[in-house]
Amino acid sequence: MIEIQQALDLIESQCVTMQADCLGLTQLPGHVLADSIESDVDSPPFDKSMMDGFALQAADVLAGNPRLQVLAQVQAGAQFSGQVNSGQAVQIMTGAPVPQGADTVVMVEQTSHTEDQVEIQATVKAGQNILCRGTAMRAGQTIMSAGDYVRAEDVGLLAEAGAASAKIIPRPGLAVIATGDELVPVESSPTGSQIRNSNGPMIACLAKPYCKSVRDLGVGPDRAETLAEVVTAGLESDILVLSGGVSAGVADLVPAVLQQVGVKQIFHKVKIKPGKPVWFGVYESGEKKRTLVFGLPGNPVSSMVCFRVFVLPALLRMAGRDGNSAYASGKLSTEFKQRPGRTTYWPSRVTQSETGCLLEPLDWKGSADLRTLAQANCYAVFTGERAQFEPGETLPFLHIH
Ligand code: AMP
Ligand code: MG
Numbered sequence: 001m002i003e004i005q006q007a008l009d010l011i012e013s014q015c016v017t018m019q020a021d022c023l024g025l026t027q028l029p030g031h032v033l034a035d036s037i038e039s040d041v042d043s044p045p046f047d048k049s050m051m052d053g054f055a056l057q058a059a060d061v062l063a064g065n066p067r068l069q070v071l072a073q074v075q076a077g078a079q080f081s082g083q084v085n086s087g088q089a090v091q092i093m094t095g096a097p098v099p100q101g102a103d104t105v106v107m108v109e110q111t112s113h114t115e116d117q118v119e120i121q122a123t124v125k126a127g128q129n130i131l132c133r134g135t136a137m138r139a140g141q142t143i144m145s146a147g148d149y150v151r152a153e154d155v156g157l158l159a160e161a162g163a164a165s166a167k168i169i170p171r172p173g174l175a176v177i178a179t180g181d182e183l184v185p186v187e188s189s190p191t192g193s194q195i196r197n198s199n200g201p202m203i204a205c206l207a208k209p210y211c212k213s214v215r216d217l218g219v220g221p222d223r224a225e226t227l228a229e230v231v232t233a234g235l236e237s238d239i240l241v242l243s244g245g246v247s248a249g250v251a252d253l254v255p256a257v258l259q260q261v262g263v264k265q266i267f268h269k270v271k272i273k274p275g276k277p278v279w280f281g282v283y284e285s286g287e288k289k290r291t292l293v294f295g296l297p298g299n300p301v302s303s304m305v306c307f308r309v310f311v312l313p314a315l316l317r318m319a320g321r322d323g324n325s326a327y328a329s330g331k332l333s334t335e336f337k338q339r340p341g342r343t344t345y346w347p348s349r350v351t352q353s354e355t356g357c358l359l360e361p362l363d364w365k366g367s368a369d370l371r372t373l374a375q376a377n378c379y380a381v382f383t384g385e386r387a388q389f390e391p392g393e394t395l396p397f398l399h400i401h
Contacts, residue, residue, distance in 0.1 A: 001269045004309065004343055007280070010266050011310060014282050014292060015317040018170045018238070025158060028150040030209070031168035032320035037144045039161035042134040046097040051129040054111055054118050055102035056089040058126035066120040070113065074099065089118050098130050105129035137161070149321060169320035172238035175215040176203045177230055179244040179254060180298060183219045198300045198370060199243040206307055207241070210315040222251035228261050235261070235283050235291045238318065241311060244298030247277040254295045255279055263293045270310075271384055273342040274302035274367035278310060292318075299367035305345045305379065308398060327381070327396040330357030336382060336389040343384040347376035350397060359397055376400060 002010075020034035049055065056068055068089040074080040076095030084090055084101035091113070092098065092105060103126050110122035137143055143161050144154065150168070158166070178200040184190050185197055197219055204216045215237060220230040222245065234240040245254035246268070255268060263281040270278050279295030294311050296303040313323035330350055338344050347364045350357050359380045364372040378397045382389060389395070 001271050001276070002267055004270055004272050007267055007270045007278075007310060008313060011280060011292075011314050012317060012323065014266060015314050015323070016290060017320050018172055018318050020167050021170045022165050022167050024165050025155060025163060028158065028166055028168060029152050029155060031150055031171070033144055033146055033148050033150060034167040034169050034320075036142045036146050037158065037161065037163050037166055039137045039139055039141055039143050041160070041162060042139050043136040043160055044131050044133060047133050048131045049092045049094055049096050049098055049105045049129060050131055051105050051107040052093050053091075053105050053107040053109075053129065054089040054113070054120070055084060055092045055098050055105050056120070056124075057084065057086055057102060058104040058124045058128075060086055061104075061106075061120045061124045068118050068120070070116050070118050091118070103127060103130075147320065171210060171212040171319040172315060173213045173215070174207045174211045174239045174241060174315070175217055175234040175237035176200055176207070176241045176243075177217045177220045177234050178298075179220040179222065179227060179242055181222045181251070183244075185218065199296075199298065199303045202300065202304060203241055203243065203296075203307055206304070207311070207315065210312065210319065211239075213237075222253060224253050224257050224260070227253060227257045231257055231261055231263075235263075235285075235293075238291060239311070239314065240283075240291055240293045241296060241307070242294070243296045243303045246279045246295040246297055252277075258293060258295065263291075271342040272305070272309065273338075273344045273384075274299060275306040275309070275345075276342065278302075278306045280310065297367070300370050301347070301364075301373055302367040304373070308379075309345070325398060327398055328357065329394050329396050330359040330380075331355070332380070332389055332391055332393045332395055333358050333360045334391055336361055336380075338382055338387060340387045341384050344382040345379040345398065346382060347373050348378050348380040348397065349376060350378045350380075350399075357397070359395060 071090050072080050073091040074096045075093040079097050080090050080099040084099050090099050104124050112119045178197045183197040184194050204214045207214050220227045245252045263283040265281045268279045277297045281293045283291040296306045317323035346361045348359050348361045362372050378399050381396045
């Protein structure tokens with residue numbers, strides 16, 4: 001049985017970044033750029049008024065001549081082609097180009113005006129309320145770099161810069177198979193020894209924001225031949241996630257079936273609780289195709305913990321992102337005891353207190369207890385090196401978003 005960090009290192013060593021692809025502007029958020037992006041315009045493209053007001057020469061007002069002749073009105077999208085000379089002003093709207101000759105904009109609230117006369121009623125400073133051409137960026141300048149993660153906020157800048165499309169690292173495609181003869185789909189009423197398939201939909205939903213596509217292949221049976229067929233279909237994705245069938249029961253056929261169809265085992269069993277029997281391997285077919293395969297333990301909370309801890313970092317890395325899990329830290333609210341050996345991810349509630357995050361481990365009944373998981377907003381992480389933890393101790397935790 002290996003340590004969590006060893007398992008993460010082994011997974012990282014098998015992750016290959018996806019081949020770059022081109023996407024349209026509004027498809028870019030959620031992806032990492034494969035190339036840098038340059039602006040094709042100056043921003044702003046002209047000296048621009050930042051206020052509704054009057055464009056004028058500051059020297060007039062500073063010399064004690066606050067009454068000016070109004071030559072014209074100019075609004076955003078228009079342009080005054082004349083010249084503003086001493087004693088003159090142009091009424092200007094936010095976003096309009098500042099006319100030739102003017103060096104200052106005074107906001108309309110600081111004036112008194114008629115159609116052809118304006119009196120400035122405040123002191124002025126040359127350059128005020130004008131954003132000069134190219135202040136934010138120059139044509140040809142790099143505005144985002146290869147490796148940058150695109151967010152909705154960045155789309156505005158990219159639109160301004162003329163990036164109608166860009167090269168990105170795609171997210172991987174994932175397939176999920178729940179294994180177990182006892183499983184029926186959510187639409188069915190279980191009878192006898194049957195239960196509903198919780199893991200398939202749960203894993204598919206957790207994976208979705210990190211994947212280009214998610215294929216839920218439903219339930220695979222605890223029969224080697226049929227399971228091999230479903231697995232073969234799953235291997236067409238970049239990542240295949242199975243749940244169930246990786247422990248020590250007589251029906252736990254997943255490791256054997258995976259190896260039989262040509263998936264090479266990298267590890268089996270990690271010092272994590274819940275989730276000890278987690279299995280990881282790689283499938284490489286003749287061509288360039290490569291699939292990472294995760295066998296997660298069937299108990300639903302084990303599946304989720306292992307997905308967050310082991311599968312998510314791989315999804316992120318393949319999409320060109322940093323795959324290190326974002327652990328936060330908080331103070332334990334009560335004493336906590338465990339059998340040392342494996343690091344425990346315990347469903348907990350984190351609240352914000354004046355002194356920082358407070359972690360309350362919930363009354364969780366173990367890896368089949370989804371009811372308590374639904375009350376949790378994080379997993380508190382208790383290192384396997386110790387048996388006892390005191391109130392007030394600082395611990396890492398993983399948010400459940
Ligand atoms: P296994 O890892 O296959 O030995 O399964 C461990 C436990 O998790 C058993 O009680 C299974 O019935 C249960 N289980 C396995 N797969 C699922 C699933 N997809 N949804 C809900 N429970 C499951
Ligand atoms: Mg099973």
